[in-house]
Amino acid sequence: MLEYDFMRNAFSAATIVAIVAGAVGYFLVLRTQTFAGHALAHVGFTGATGAVLIGIAPLWGLVVMTVAAGIGMGFIGERLAQRDVAIGLVLALSLGLGLLFLHFFTAYATQATALLFGNVLAVDVHTVWMLLVLSALSLVLLAGISRPLLFATLQPEVAEAKGVSLRRYGVLFLAIVALTTAECAQIVGVLLVFALMVGPAAAALRLARTVAIGVLLSAVLAVVEAWLGLAFAFYTDWPTSFWITALSVGIYLLANLRLPANDRLALPRA
């Protein structure tokens, strides 16, 4: 299947994005902010369709809109998490606005499907390069703040007492999540970002006892799910996004089944 250009592009894009999604997702799940990733993706839909409407690439609309929303959510912070009605309404409005923009831009209905559910097989070389740059940016930012972010995540009160600004790292992290969400949406679409960002990370958190192994495992699982998803899609002609979500949920369930009371999966001692 790799003799086809579109498959090579798809594999490249999926690999790049899966690595970042796995790493960022690990912290997202650890911080119990998974819903933020989902919310940012919805907001991204408005950005993407808005970009289509004014004639620029949807990826840029996604990036601008999600990063702005991520930073906004970071500043509003904890208080937002309590307001599920408000969040739900904002998400509904985001999708509604996206639909309106698509209505004005009457040309394609396929555009909506591609944005919502992803169309990795249509990714071109140019997009692969864009994803590579954005992913490198996400990873460098994440690596740069990972120590205080981990401290603030595991022990927020102590971190605050030691002079770590919870808000600063909360905002920076959500900006990274937003960037990653925009990248994931290229592969699995805005509705299924959970599959790449949350599924592998949640499974890794179930299996690994140390942060380093957890992040690595999360990224590896995401890459494996993306590759298998593409391969299965190629041979069955079913949508890639379906396969990736199915694998993501399946591996998460397996990780939970394999979670024994007596710690059989204990990792080697450091």
Place this chain on the structure above:
Amino acid sequence: MKNAIELRDVRLMLSGRIVLDDVGFDIASGEFIGVLGPNGAGKTTLMRAILGLVKPNRGEVRVLGRPACCGNPAIGYLPQAHGAATTGRLSGWDFVSSVVNGHRLGLPVVGPAGRAEVGRALDLVGARALAHRSLGQMSGGERQRLLLAQALIGQPQLLLLDEPLISLDPRHQAEVIELVNSLRRELGITVLFSAHELNPLLGAIDRVLYLGNGQAALGTVDEIITSPVLSRLYGSEIEVVRFKGRIFVMSGGHHVEGDSHRHDPGTAHGYGHHHEHSGHA
């Protein structure tokens, strides 16, 4: 000897409400202070003020000879609320080592010096064997040891322990107190230890700091745990009953301390309930 903590005419406010007003006291280096008082009396707020996280609206808080300031590395802190991590699968080692240089940017890689520091802290609390187990699978007493190890990172001169006995059975409570007391002697550090019940602490503490009604009283147990002092701090008539070496603080025939004051996350910041608590507790 230099004072570890000095408060002068301090007023502390929390969301527009005065928690402590016109409070002043000195705590000497190396003292073990039991911090008591009804829910909402300001035990946590006082600790946050010593950490520099709550600025006094009036007066001055000095810690180890300097004004209280955020990010003081000389203070070890065991907060009352713990993050979700304490129920997850992460190992005790990863939890404790996240404190090492935690404020610095970069990857959370702990070098040889940091590893030695984590090992030392774990040894001090006798938790070396817990390092590779998951926090979520530990008993309350074991988890409390790790939380204490975390507070010892950075070789602090002052330990602020906010309700470390909560949800522990009496045997583990006694173990934690004995451990803290031996650390204090061994390392020569000052300890502020807040609790809901005085009795478990009786043999260990040097003095008691009792908070209530916006005020604070610091002194020996015999000076503070008296009907006049506590009646002033509770704002209602309080009787002190001594029985077989234990002390019971009673209001209208009811025991004021104890299970009814166990921490409820929903009221962690719900200051201002002390009247109703002292009424029916």
